[in-house]
Amino acid sequence: MYLREHQAKEILRAAGLPVPESRVVFTPSEVAEAARAIGPCVVKAQVRAGGRGKAGLIALAQSPEEAAAAAQNILGQTHQGETVDRLLVEARLDIARELYLGVVLDTAQATPRALLSTKGGVDIELVAAERPGDLYQMNLDPLQEGIKDLAPWRKLWNQAGLDPDLQEQASKITVRLMELFFQAEAFTLEINPLVVTRQGRIVAGDCKLIVDDAALFRHPELARFKEVDENSLEARAQKIGVTYVALEENGTVGVMAGGAGICMTTMDEVADAGAVPAAFIDLGGGISEENMAAALEVMLATPGLDALLLNVFGGINNCEIMARGVRRMWPSLKDKVTLVIKMRGHSQEEGWAILQELGVPLIKDGTTTEAVRLLMERLEEVRS
Amino acid sequence: MYIDKNTRVLIQGITGRQGSYHTQKMLDSGVAVVAGTTPGKGGQEVCGVPVFDRVFQALDQHPADASMIIVPPPFVLSAAEEAIEAGIKLLVIITEHVPVHDVMRLKAMASKKGVTFIGPNTIGIIAPGQSKVGIMPTFLYGQGGKVAIISRSGTMCHENASNLVNRGVGIGAVISIGGDPIIGVDFVEALEHFRHDDSIGAILLIGEIGQSREEKTAEHLLEHPYPKPVFAFIAGRYAPKGKKMGHAGAIIEKGMGSAKGKIDSLRRVGVKVAMSTQQVADELSRWQEESQQ
Numbered sequence: 001m002y003l004r005e006h007q008a009k010e011i012l013r014a015a016g017l018p019v020p021e022s023r024v025v026f027t028p029s030e031v032a033e034a035a036r037a038i039g040p041c042v043v044k045a046q047v048r049a050g051g052r053g054k055a056g057l058i059a060l061a062q063s064p065e066e067a068a069a070a071a072q073n074i075l076g077q078t079h080q081g082e083t084v085d086r087l088l089v090e091a092r093l094d095i096a097r098e099l100y101l102g103v104v105l106d107t108a109q110a111t112p113r114a115l116l117s118t119k120g121g122v123d124i125e126l127v128a129a130e131r132p133g134d135l136y137q138m139n140l141d142p143l144q145e146g147i148k149d150l151a152p153w154r155k156l157w158n159q160a161g162l163d164p165d166l167q168e169q170a171s172k173i174t175v176r177l178m179e180l181f182f183q184a185e186a187f188t189l190e191i192n193p194l195v196v197t198r199q200g201r202i203v204a205g206d207c208k209l210i211v212d213d214a215a216l217f218r219h220p221e222l223a224r225f226k227e228v229d230e231n232s233l234e235a236r237a238q239k240i241g242v243t244y245v246a247l248e249e250n251g252t253v254g255v256m257a258g259g260a261g262i263c264m265t266t267m268d269e270v271a272d273a274g275a276v277p278a279a280f281i282d283l284g285g286g287i288s289e290e291n292m293a294a295a296l297e298v299m300l301a302t303p304g305l306d307a308l309l310l311n312v313f314g315g316i317n318n319c320e321i322m323a324r325g326v327r328r329m330w331p332s333l334k335d336k337v338t339l340v341i342k343m344r345g346h347s348q349e350e351g352w353a354i355l356q357e358l359g360v361p362l363i364k365d366g367t368t369t370e371a372v373r374l375l376m377e378r379l380e381e382v383r384s
Numbered sequence: 385m386y387i388d389k390n391t392r393v394l395i396q397g398i399t400g401r402q403g404s405y406h407t408q409k410m411l412d413s414g415v416a417v418v419a420g421t422t423p424g425k426g427g428q429e430v431c432g433v434p435v436f437d438r439v440f441q442a443l444d445q446h447p448a449d450a451s452m453i454i455v456p457p458p459f460v461l462s463a464a465e466e467a468i469e470a471g472i473k474l475l476v477i478i479t480e481h482v483p484v485h486d487v488m489r490l491k492a493m494a495s496k497k498g499v500t501f502i503g504p505n506t507i508g509i510i511a512p513g514q515s516k517v518g519i520m521p522t523f524l525y526g527q528g529g530k531v532a533i534i535s536r537s538g539t540m541c542h543e544n545a546s547n548l549v550n551r552g553v554g555i556g557a558v559i560s561i562g563g564d565p566i567i568g569v570d571f572v573e574a575l576e577h578f579r580h581d582d583s584i585g586a587i588l589l590i591g592e593i594g595q596s597r598e599e600k601t602a603e604h605l606l607e608h609p610y611p612k613p614v615f616a617f618i619a620g621r622y623a624p625k626g627k628k629m630g631h632a633g634a635i636i637e638k639g640m641g642s643a644k645g646k647i648d649s650l651r652r653v654g655v656k657v658a659m660s661t662q663q664v665a666d667e668l669s670r671w672q673e674e675s676q677q
Binding site (some may be wrong): 218 | 399401402408409430457458471477480481482483484485486487489491493507519520521523524535536537538539540543546547550557563590592593595596597600619620621622623624627628629653658660661662663665
């Protein structure tokens with residue numbers, strides 16, 4: 001789950017990390033009021049995607065009137081598919097220099113990796129690619145041994161060329177950030193820029209926090225930020241415990257399978273055959289008859305859908321139960337889509353019997369390629 | 385292979401709906417399931433298998449070589465810790481949606497204690513005709529053979545194994561390594577496991593977009609040339625960028641982890657990458673014919 005900047009900063013503040021004074025607001029009049037209280041400020045769109053500065057979604061304001069005018073302009077804009085519905089009004093920092101501090105999960109080595117640089121404020125991927133010598137790195141112990149030690153960070157900030165009188169402050173912030181990374185069960189926790197003010201204080205200018213959805217059950221402080229559009233097909237699918245992934249807007253073929261790998265493979269082969277995949281549903285494991293039917297209903301609600309390929313295995317699922325789910329939805333299915341089913345695994349004989357009774361074109365022993373070929377043939381027949 | 389016909393299996397979470405269902409399936413296919421655990425349910429039986437509260441209690445009476453963990457996500461880390469402390473050297477973690485930080489801790493712990501773990505979010509491992517520690521339908525995997533499948537996706541194991549069996553290609557080992565961001569045994573470790581195993585003649589790697597496991601495997605193969613033919617298949621050639629595709633790990637960002645990058649890097653080191661499930665079956669049946677001549 002990606003947090004918005006204001007949410008991430010709320011988490012930083014609660015963890016004792018320095019963030020500028022700020023308020024989250026939704027209307028231009030609230031912006032003016034916040035600016036009156038805060039003084040010279042920055043007005044920032046609260047969308048999750050990066051590149052806000054270049055897109056004109058961050059504005060400086062000297063007065064409440066300027067802040068309101070900037071808000072007027074920014075609110076309602078769309079940035080990479082997200083509409084700006086709220087702003088962060090934040091006290092302006094008197095910037096002397098900008099640093100970078102982040103920690104990511106290094107999945108290949110299965111350890112967190114801290115990254116820091118005195119060349120902050122820019123796209124850190126570019127620094128990593130073009131001047132790797134400017135990016136200092138250290139892997140952390142997953143068992144968190146020595147996590148409170150300042151010494152390694154003093155050394156690293158010193159190597160990075162940070163002014164000696166700032167090293168102690170920067171190291172303390174670094175230790176707190178690493179602790180927070182573990183506490184929040186983050187994938188990524190990044191402060192860029194980490195601002196050094198002319199008064200010699202170090203403050204988080206921006207913050208990116210990505211946390212593990214699978215761990216939210218033990219993090220109510222993060223789970224409350226989870227936002228779902230209740231009516232979206234993704235949310236409807238999530239409610240029944242399956243994953244809906246929308247693909248092409250002009251797509252016509254739906255794919256349902258158990259597991260992301262086979263969903264993607266089926267989608268690839270549909271595209272190779274010259275059809276356009278509209279969406280896939282990953283059924284996951286342990287699906288019931290009711291949820292199978294509900295998942296089919298969600299898939300049928302995909303705009304433009306006229307074909308459906310069900311490519312399922314009875315592994316942790318059961319063929320008979322899945323086939324019964326299909327039978328439940330059969331009246332809507334047969335009217336709406338050209339359907340082909342490939343099914344094998346636990347209780348396959350029972351599943352096949354149900355599907356054959358319905359008259360669904362069925363692949364028992366063939367490959368996914370053969371199932372896609374059969375679907376294409378059926379579509380040709382329907383369209384001619 | 386990590387298991388053979390003598391492998392004795394413990395099941396943690398045996399009294400759950402999934403646990404008991406798959407215990408029966410394992411017994412049906414001849415696996416030596418010796419005991420199970422569920423805290424608070426000690427003294428019961430599941431499909432005739434005795435249940436204990438704790439792993440060490442189970443092992444006192446029923447020594448086991450491997451544990452299959454099929455408990456809800458919040459309890460996976462402590463179940464795995466318990467098994468490690470009790471001295472089990474092979475863990476297979478079936479559970480999906482395990483918090484990634486828990487798996488990271490487990491990985492550090494397991495490596496200190498010399499324990500091998502597979503998963504999480506895996507269908508397990510099978511040596512067809514011998515044994516399995518997993519939840520795959522045994523009959524889809526045939527009765528044994530010379531091909532080893534190593535896959536990030538569980539259902540893609542079912543797909544390819546059953547396609548091969550239908551074509552008469554024999555499978556000797558299947559390891560579903562799992563699709564999560566952090567996993568136990570990965571491609572490189574599994575490949576090394578089969579390097580000197582004479583019962584295995586060819587390898588099929590099934591990868592997917594996201595992360596860099598396949599690229600790292602290609603680097604490894606370049607540095608350590610492999611003595612057997614390696615085939616591969618990569619899912620997600622058509623996946624839109626920046627979109628999460630279900631598996632926690634299956635996402636492409638900023639050109640990293642794309643199907644094209646993975647296919648190119650594997651081909652560069654001599655791996656034969658197939659572009660469809662049909663082609664996988666065709667190429668491996670051709671390999672089997674040629675190797676039998």
